[in-house]
Amino acid sequence: MKKVIAVLLIAVMIFALAACGGSSQQAAAPAASTPAPAETKTEEKPAAATPAAPATPAEPEVKQWKIGYDNYYMGNTWSKMFYEEFEKAVREEPYASQISDVVYTFSDGDVTKQINNIEDLITQKVDAIIVTPNSTTALIPILTEAREEGIVVVLNAVYNEDESGDSYDASAYYDNIPIAEKRARWLFDKLGGQGKVLEVTGIPGVSANEDSVSTHAKVAEEYPGIEIIGSVQGNWAYADTKTGVANALASYPQIDGILCQNGEQCLAIIDAYEEAGKPLVPMMGDDYNGLLKKMVECYAKRDAGDPMYKNFDVVFHSMPVYLSVDALDLALKCLNGEPCDFDPNFRYPKTFIEESIGVVGEEAYMDYVKPDLPDGVCVVTKMTDKELLEMVGRYQL
Numbered sequence: 001m002k003k004v005i006a007v008l009l010i011a012v013m014i015f016a017l018a019a020c021g022g023s024s025q026q027a028a029a030p031a032a033s034t035p036a037p038a039e040t041k042t043e044e045k046p047a048a049a050t051p052a053a054p055a056t057p058a059e060p061e062v063k064q065w066k067i068g069y070d071n072y073y074m075g076n077t078w079s080k081m082f083y084e085e086f087e088k089a090v091r092e093e094p095y096a097s098q099i100s101d102v103v104y105t106f107s108d109g110d111v112t113k114q115i116n117n118i119e120d121l122i123t124q125k126v127d128a129i130i131v132t133p134n135s136t137t138a139l140i141p142i143l144t145e146a147r148e149e150g151i152v153v154v155l156n157a158v159y160n161e162d163e164s165g166d167s168y169d170a171s172a173y174y175d176n177i178p179i180a181e182k183r184a185r186w187l188f189d190k191l192g193g194q195g196k197v198l199e200v201t202g203i204p205g206v207s208a209n210e211d212s213v214s215t216h217a218k219v220a221e222e223y224p225g226i227e228i229i230g231s232v233q234g235n236w237a238y239a240d241t242k243t244g245v246a247n248a249l250a251s252y253p254q255i256d257g258i259l260c261q262n263g264e265q266c267l268a269i270i271d272a273y274e275e276a277g278k279p280l281v282p283m284m285g286d287d288y289n290g291l292l293k294k295m296v297e298c299y300a301k302r303d304a305g306d307p308m309y310k311n312f313d314v315v316f317h318s319m320p321v322y323l324s325v326d327a328l329d330l331a332l333k334c335l336n337g338e339p340c341d342f343d344p345n346f347r348y349p350k351t352f353i354e355e356s357i358g359v360v361g362e363e364a365y366m367d368y369v370k371p372d373l374p375d376g377v378c379v380v381t382k383m384t385d386k387e388l389l390e391m392v393g394r395y396q397l
Contacts, residue, residue: 064100065335067328068126070117072134072156073109073203076237076264077288077376077397078321082157084391085382086130086324098332109203109235111135118142121151128152128331130324135205136161143167152334156327157319158207165349169334172326174319174354175346176208180215180261182359183284186315187257190282194225195256198248200234200241200269202261208319209236209261216259229255234265242268249276257281263288263378266314270294280312287318287357290375292368299362315361318380320354325382356380 069086073079089095090102103124105117111134119142121129129146133139133155140160143153144167155171162168187197199216202209213231220226229252232244241264248255249272258281260266266285273280280298285291295314302309330352333340343353357380360368368379376397377388391397 062097063336064098065127065332066101066103066125067099067331068103068105068121068124068129068151070105070107070114070121070129070131072107072114072132072206074106075109075235076262078236078262078264078286078319078378080395080397081321081378081381081383081391082324084387085322086328088383088387089325089328095328095332098336107134109134111138111205115139115142118146122146122149126151127335128154130154130156130327130331132156132158133160133206134203136207136210138205140167152331154327154331154334157323159348159351161348163348169350170327170330170340170342171348171351172323172330172354173346173351174208174323174356176211176319177215179317179319179359180212181219183315183317184216184219184259186359186361187259187282187284188219188223188226190313191226191257193223196227196229196252196254197257197259198245198252198255199228199231200245200258200260200265201231202234202236204233212261228259234260234268236262236265238264238268241265242272245269245272246276249273249278255281258283260284262286262319263291263316266316267291267294267375270298274308277308279308279310282311282313285314285316287316287368287378287380288375289370289373289377289379291316292365292379293371293375295362295365296369296371313362314365315359316365317359318356318378320356320380321378322382323354326352326354 071083074083090099103121103126105120107114107117114134115138118129118131118139122145129151136159140162146153147167147169153168155168157172157174159171159173160167201213217228220228230248232241232248234241234244245268258269260269260283263285266283267288267290269283270280298309298312302312330340341352342350346353370379373385373388374392374397376392
């Protein structure tokens with residue numbers, strides 16, 4: 001019996017060893033016939049970045065310039081408004097941000113003083129000089145010198161007799177020749193081509209005056225019956241004109257019409273005639289509000305049959321006071337390398353021609369009268385009524 005049990009124990013042990021041996025061999029063997037699937041390597045993409053907001057382009061740096069401005073004269077309303085328009089413009093956009101400083105000089109109608117002022121502006125190293133020459137020739141050498149120093153020169157409401165254009169970079173101008181021709185023809189035709197005419201002039205040597213005087217004379221040559229009997233130097237000013245015309249009324253027994261250039265002159269002429277008790281004659285002026293208001297009175301008296309005003313009549317034009325702003329605009333364009341709108345047909349090069357209202361007569365003058373504003377303003381302006389009133393207060397116009 002013990003032998004049987006021993007045999008059975010041996011058999012169980014052999015079976016157990018066989019089972020353990022088989023398990024170990026299977027684990028060590030390679031996989032049977034099915035190959036292990038190849039490892040799929042998925043490249044992990046980085047998370048998509050949130051697109052950055054487009055960079056705001058930097059504002060281009062605005063170059064700032066030092067401007068020299070010579071005021072040629074302050075003796076009448078037009079010249080004061082001319083200056084005021086410039087002062088207003090340099091404080092406002094689009095100009096204020098382009099200007100670092102403005103150096104002002106005042107020439108008081110004096111050529112020698114003006115030359116000295118330009119020399120001073122050159123010494124102060126301004127980038128541009130804006131000037132209204134009191135002579136069409138005398139400033140050419142000093143302005144040429146300024147340009148040689150690299151300074152931009154802009155002529156303001158006048159021109160130089162410089163056909164080469166070497167003495168300036170640009171010019172802002174209102175062409176007085178066609179206006180002078182129109183008003184002279186109006187007067188000579190009004191007189192029927194016959195009569196004695198007195199001329200009241202502006203400031204001698206300034207191109208606006210020289211163009212007007214020479215054009216009046218040229219047109220008069222076409223009217224053999226017209227005689228320009230003399231002239232009064234009115235300097236575009238009320239007091240000078242009134243004194244000169246009062247003397248002329250005492251000197252000339254016959255004056256049939258008067259050639260003049262601006263509104264203060266024309267108003268002074270009317271007042272001189274009224275004070276002398278002389279019947280008024282045809283004349284001309286500009287957009288000076290005092291004249292326009294006076295025209296309302298005189299036409300009413302004429303239409304009422306007053307013999308003093310039987311022959312009264314006026315035409316007027318406007319030489320824009322904002323020519324000084326045109327000159328500033330040209331100066332900055334030249335400094336910034338921008339093109340300027342020059343008139344290729346004007347007799348002097350590099351000239352921007354400002355347009356205006358033409359010649360206005362009785363049929364349309366009421367469109368321009370400002371009855372609620374003082375006499376001492378020009379009505380064709382960029383200034384508001386409030387600014388005009390403030391200016392009148394400053395200058396007591």
